[in-house]
Amino acid sequence: MNDGGLGCLGCGTVIWIILGLGLGFFFKKKFEKKEEQEREKAREKAREFEKKEEQEREKSRTLEREDIRNKIHENFKYLKDFEDDCFQTTPYGKKTFNIDRWEKGLQTFLEEECPVYEFDYMMVNEIFDEVNEYYENAEKSKEQFVVSEMVKHYATLNMKYNRSTTYDEYGIMQFDDRKFDADLAYFAKNVLKDETLSKTFLFSCFVEAGAIAETGDFDLSQVKTGEDYERFVRELCEDSAFECAMTPKTGDQGVDLIVSKGSIRIAIQCKYYSSAIGNAAVQEVIGGKNFYNCDYACVVSNQDYTPQAKTLARASDVELLSHETLIPYLKKL
Secondary structure (H helix, E strand, C coil): CHHHHHHHHHHHHHHHHHHHHHHHHHHHHHHHHHHHHHHHHHHHHHHHHHHHHHHHHHHHHHHHHHHHHHHHHHCHHHHHHHHHHCEEECCCCCEEECHHHHHHHHHHHHHHHCCCCCCCHHHHHHHHHHHHHHHHHHHHHHHHHHHHHHHHCHHHHHHHHHHCEEECCCCCEEECHHHHHHHHHHHHHHHHCCCCCCHHHHHHHHHHHHHHHHHCCCCCCCCCCHHHHHHHHHHHHHHCCCEEEECCCCCCCCCCEEEEECCEEEEEEEECCCCCECHHHHHHHHHHHHHCCCCEEEEEECCCECHHHHHHHHHHCCEEEEHHHHHHHHHHC
């Protein structure tokens, strides 16, 4: 009995020990889980706080950009003139852009107009490019409207242009620009309903309208690939009486076509894309211009160009064109 009783007592003790360990493990896990939940709540609060701070910083950056953008809009003509002054021509006729002078000019501008903000060259330059693109697009839209109206009335305008041209007894042509300027001013006032357009702008639109009227409507329905677009641009040049040669399909050095106008050679890079054209096309045609010993370089595309490509083109004296503006550009050279 004693041995049995001791055995039962021993078993009972073991059971209580096991139960105690189990309960201890259970409460430990429960406590650890509660601690983890508290830590997760703390982490969540920290994340929410960081998110709120980031939103405040983003809001502050947005307000800062808007303030700077408004100041650039207000002073855009001054900044644009200053940017043009930063272009320099070397003794060898190469056009370069003085980036250091431009950066210092932007810093001075920001210190005077927005002294509460710390100067960030990349941000301010990016905002300037965006504002510049806005005005370029606005100018382009205005130009497209004027050109389209002039195309409709080109026969009449061209007749008035020809009437302003006479020849003296020696066969020398005399052009009465005042008479044709008056005709363009009348057209602007009564057809375009805009008397603010300059004589230079109107005459430039007249030249472009003439190029479109002479070449007819552009039909790109047959263009499916980049090679198709190159052939299309080449035929466009040849239809306008420009000599045009295609470079080799491989190893073209960044130039697809070389157009000749007398002794002048123009390197052309053609891009048929579904999105805006970037820096690469500009960089390619710069190298190709030197390789083929050309006087001018341009990129022709069915799409618009990125702000970065426009900045590089301005600094490198490269024209960014569409197939609609190519012929007027060539005729002005």
